[in-house]
Every structure is written in structure tokens, then in C-alpha cells.
Amino acid sequence: MNEHEKIFIDYLKRSDLKYTRPRQIILNIVFNNPSHFDVETLYDQIRRNNRDVSRATVYRTMPLLVKSGLIKQSLRCQAKDQYENVSDQDHHLHLVCNNCGKIIEINSSELENRLRSLAEVHKFKILDFSIGAQGLCRKCSNKRDKETKS
Numbered sequence: 218m219n220e221h222e223k224i225f226i227d228y229l230k231r232s233d234l235k236y237t238r239p240r241q242i243i244l245n246i247v248f249n250n251p252s253h254f255d256v257e258t259l260y261d262q263i264r265r266n267n268r269d270v271s272r273a274t275v276y277r278t279m280p281l282l283v284k285s286g287l288i289k290q291s292l293r294c295q296a297k298d299q300y301e302n303v304s305d306q307d308h309h310l311h312l313v314c315n316n317c318g319k320i321i322e323i324n325s326s327e328l329e330n331r332l333r334s335l336a337e338v339h340k341f342k343i344l345d346f347s348i349g350a351q352g353l354c355r356k357c358s359n360k361r362d363k364e365t366k367s
């Protein structure tokens with residue numbers, strides 16, 4: 218059993234929930250994923266090999282994984298909630314392309330330190346960061362430049 222499974226099973230036990238086969242499948246696929254994913258993409262992946270896992274189950278399992286501390290909702294992108302694994306990740310900020318949905322991760326320690334000292338002035342305790350920006354990735358902005366020129 219791997220670390221994620223242990224954490225998830227502990228959480229389920231505490232909440233009087235069972236570690237069902239669909240939950241196991243969802244957990245494994247979440248942790249085989251690249252760091253960011255949305256629920257629809259995850260569901261498509263699951264359906265490829267597991268026809269018996271329903272969309273409703275996938276949607277209902279997301280909040281459980283969030284509450285167990287294994288994943289977090291990282292940002293909203295193209296009207297979809299994006300999740301990411303929190304296991305071995307540093308804080309980072311997201312640059313999100315509004316056109317193609319590409320997500321670029323950038324180290325945010327400098328910004329975070331700045332935010333921490335700003336928060337301190339207000340005696341504010343920071344629990345989590347969600348910093349980022351939306352715009353166009355290089356590919357999409359090049360494409361747009363060409364379109365406006367022609």
C-alpha cells in the first residue's frame with residue numbers, strides 16, 4: 218500500500234466511509250496524473266479502463282480527496298475547476314492561458330515572502346496561497362499576433 222492510500226483510507230475510516238473499488242480506482246488515477254487535472258478529463262481517463270465507475274462517483278469522490286488533504290482545488294480555468302496533488306509539491310503560482318488552457322508553474326517563494334510580510338502588518342495569518350495570472354501563452358499570443366496582422 219502506498220502513502221496516498223494510507224492517508225485516504227485513514228480519512229475514510231474517520232468519516233465512517235468505505236474504501237470501495239471505485240474510490241481506489243479514482244485515487245490511483247489521480248496520482249498517476251500530471252499535477253493538474255479537471256474532473257471531466259479525469260472521468261474520461263477512468264472510463265477508458267473502468268466502465269463501471271460512474272461520473273457521479275468521480276464527482277462525489279473529489280471533495281473526499283480534498284478533505285483528506287491529498288489534493289486541492291488549485292484554480293479555475295476555462296470554467297472548469299482544476300485540482301492538483303498536494304503531496305510533494307512546493308508552493309508555486311500558475312500562469313493560465315485563457316485560450317488553450319495551458320498551465321505554467323512558477324516558483325513563488327519571492328512573492329510569498331513579500332505577501333507574508335504584508336500580511337504580518339495586518340496581523341493576518343496566511344494558511345494557503347493562491348497566486349497566479351491569466352493571459353495568453355506564447356503559442357496563443359503568437360497566433361493572435363499573426364491573425365491581427367493579416
Ligand SMILES: [Zn+2]
Pocket residue numbers: 314315316317318319353354355356357358
Ligand atoms: Zn495558449
Ligand SMILES: [Zn+2]
Pocket residue numbers: 252253291301309311322
Ligand atoms: Zn500547480
